[in-house]
Amino acid sequence: MKNWQWRRMASQMPTSLDKVVLGYVRKGILNGKEVAVKQLKHGSVQGEREFLAEVEIVSPVHHKHLVSLVGYCSTEAQRMLVYEFVPNNTLEFHLHGKRQPTMDWATRLRIALGSAKGLAYLHEDCHPKIIHRDIKTANILLNYNFEAQVADFGLAKFFPDNYTHISTRIMGTFGICIKGKVTVKSDVFSFGVMLLELMTGRRPINRQSSMDESLVDWARPLLTQALEDKNFDTLVDPELQKVYNTEEMARMAACAAACVHHFAPDRPQMSQIVRALEGNISLDNLNEGSIPGHRKVYSRFGSSDYDTARYNEDMQRFRMMALASQEHGSSENSG
Missing domain, CATH: 3.30.200.20 (Phosphorylase Kinase; domain 1)
Structure with a gap:
């Protein structure tokens, strides 16, 4: 220019x-x-x-x-x-900001679906594929119709088809650096956490608890029970006052459980998430041999220390992303 x-x-x-x-x-x-x-x-x-x-x-x-x-x-x-210019601030602002009106369920589902479509395009329609590496509510911008647009590609990486992973350094909130292996399934994990935020209204890290409890650890047993009982009231954001479509909530819960699966290769592709949120595929297709919400893996690959290490890397990476976002958001929304 x-x-x-x-x-x-x-x-x-x-x-x-x-x-x-x-x-x-x-x-x-x-x-x-x-x-x-x-x-x-x-x-x-x-x-x-x-x-x-x-x-x-x-x-x-x-x-x-x-x-x-x-x-x-x-x-x-x-x-x-x-x-x-995307005029209506971020998903984080509307979901977690002080004195913001409660987003209704239809709006939350629309945001989840739009974000999933954007991420699916990066992972499956770009050549080479693109890993965003910073999917979180602060990086989802909204227009006045609450249509979602994925933003902030400063940490993004190309992911050629012949690569199994990218070795990278992850910079944390306080300058902490973690070395880790990143794949498209790392983005899928982060998207799953975002789905949990939309469902529960909770932040990804509970700063009020003594151990900074993660939303994933809190939600996992509740997801398992809710998906078995088809009752989501203990999981859903109380601000919704139980006003939601149960079938749509079940789809989002199954998607969230599959995305934060302990074994990364069993996490679905984003195009599968799009179709599941739209109600166009069976939820069973999201889980390759595993029960949604269960920590244990039922897979032909089995589990290993390597799988656990990769999962722990994802958790550490997202914990730092979440803490960075919350530190910034608390100062932005104060007063």
Whole structure:
């Protein structure tokens, strides 16, 4: 993009939308249209890495449920990313923000389905595949119709078909680094946690408990019982006041249980999740030889220390993502 376009847009960016770890996001005007501009901190190695990842990975990607990159600016002094403007804040804001009206069940299901479609496109329709690596409610943007768009590809990676995993370092909230093996099934796990948030209204980590209890550990036995009894009242967000479609809730519960499966290869593909949420496949197809919600694996592969290690990596990774989001959200929503 031309320098004069950037100067004009910069002069029209008084509104700060958000402060992010590596910079600021502001609202601007480009060619008469509203845009969101992420200005990264100058000299940040991690910011430079994320800038290059977004430009390389997001530029050619276009889908209804993915936030589009409109342009970027790269000079010696600054790095900027310009996205289409999505006006209605994040899923985290509407689900966990203070004094926000309760989202009804139909809205929650619509958000889950839209997010699943966006993620399925990255995993199955892009070549090479793309792993997002940062799926959480803070990275799901909403328009005024509460249609979901997956955002923030700063940690995304290409995943060629001949790869079994990507070895990566995972940066945590407090600078903690975890080495781990990441696959598309890591995104599926994170999506499963997001489904649990939509169902229960709870955050992924309970900061009120002495052990920072995870939503997955809390929900697992309740999922098992609810799916067996077809009664979800003990699991569902009390703010819904039991106003929900039981069949739709069963589909989302089965999807969540399958996504957070202990054995990563048994987690479903995102296209399966899309069809299950739509009611177009049997829920039995989500679980390859395992009982939804059960920690034990009934699989021809068996279980192993390697499987447990991979699951623990997923849990550690998501715990840090969740804590980072909650630290940011608590300051943003205070007052």
